[in-house]
Amino acid sequence: MNLTAIWGDTWRIGLTVVGLLAVLGAWALIIPNLTPFGNRPFTPSQVEAEKERSNRYRGVQKFSVRIDVVFFVWLVVEGALLVPWLFGHYGLR
Amino acid sequence: MTDIASPGTSQAVIQSQAEAQELAEAQAMAERGDRFFIAGCIVCGTWLLGPVGAAILVYGMLVMRRAQRRGATIRPWAITLIGGFILVDTSVNFFAWGMDLFPAHDSVLGRSLWMGYGQLVDGAYMFGYNTKAMGGVADNGEKGVMVGMVLMGMPIKLVAAWGFLKMKQWGLQWTLISYWMYFAFWMVYLTNMMTDFPLRFGSSDFGVIGFWLLVNVPFLGPLVLLPYLHTVRRDLWT
Numbered sequence: 001m002n003l004t005a006i007w008g009d010t011w012r013i014g015l016t017v018v019g020l021l022a023v024l025g026a027w028a029l030i031i032p033n034l035t036p037f038g039n040r041p042f043t044p045s046q047v048e049a050e051k052e053r054s055n056r057y058r059g060v061q062k063f064s065v066r067i068d069v070v071f072f073v074w075l076v077v078e079g080a081l082l083v084p085w086l087f088g089h090y091g092l093r
Numbered sequence: 094m095t096d097i098a099s100p101g102t103s104q105a106v107i108q109s110q111a112e113a114q115e116l117a118e119a120q121a122m123a124e125r126g127d128r129f130f131i132a133g134c135i136v137c138g139t140w141l142l143g144p145v146g147a148a149i150l151v152y153g154m155l156v157m158r159r160a161q162r163r164g165a166t167i168r169p170w171a172i173t174l175i176g177g178f179i180l181v182d183t184s185v186n187f188f189a190w191g192m193d194l195f196p197a198h199d200s201v202l203g204r205s206l207w208m209g210y211g212q213l214v215d216g217a218y219m220f221g222y223n224t225k226a227m228g229g230v231a232d233n234g235e236k237g238v239m240v241g242m243v244l245m246g247m248p249i250k251l252v253a254a255w256g257f258l259k260m261k262q263w264g265l266q267w268t269l270i271s272y273w274m275y276f277a278f279w280m281v282y283l284t285n286m287m288t289d290f291p292l293r294f295g296s297s298d299f300g301v302i303g304f305w306l307l308v309n310v311p312f313l314g315p316l317v318l319l320p321y322l323h324t325v326r327r328d329l330w331t
Binding site for chain 2: 005012016019020023027028032034035036039042046050051054056057061064067074075076078079081082084086087090091092093
């Protein structure tokens, strides 16, 4: 790679990061100011009802969390290994 | 004024002050760990900086664990792990896919990443790359889904995941909405993949198995997380 190629890559990736951050920033201004299903504090009786409802589905939640941990580790390992492996195996184009 | 405090009482005051300071330090440590965890999840999902992100997120988790042992109050680990998974998954779809949508598709790193990925599991990224007006992947269906998700679906999900981890009510609500959106996207994406089967699966080195191992497992997130998000105690998010 020569200097021109490095400069070309730098501005393209830089512009991409700036563009993506601008999109993210725009949504970050909108989303926290919208609470679609209302934003009111729960009364003590509502808290009790929430606890009761949550306890009824304890098994579902345990299952969700266990599978989630597997997926999470999977993605982190994939994220760490994929690109070095891809570049090593198929090379740069 | 007369000092009525006995030596025992003043020792207790000093001790409680020391404990309060220790607790404040532990809490600050937990917050620092949380910042590392969130940043690590996002960086890990960029793919290009994946190894760095993985190290940062593991360090963040270790700091949070240490702070918890020192007495800091942190959110339940189940919520941390779920939020972390959402962040990594969303970051992959936002930053890595964004490299194909924005000008980085013309860079050596962007082109190598996506054409290598095409050769590995999805042939659409291998043939005719950077030959159409928008650049990047030439498959129309894939580009359409990409535009919708990079400009709208994924940034909403990323902001929502941050709010979810910060225990904000809007975070939980938008995580639910964005996961239903993700479910719809998954159906569109799979239909695209199936209708272009020879190009997308048939021409890549690892085809269907590679696609499931690398891409489609995380896309099962909505199936796993929607039941949790609908049944969890909503009053925990304030």
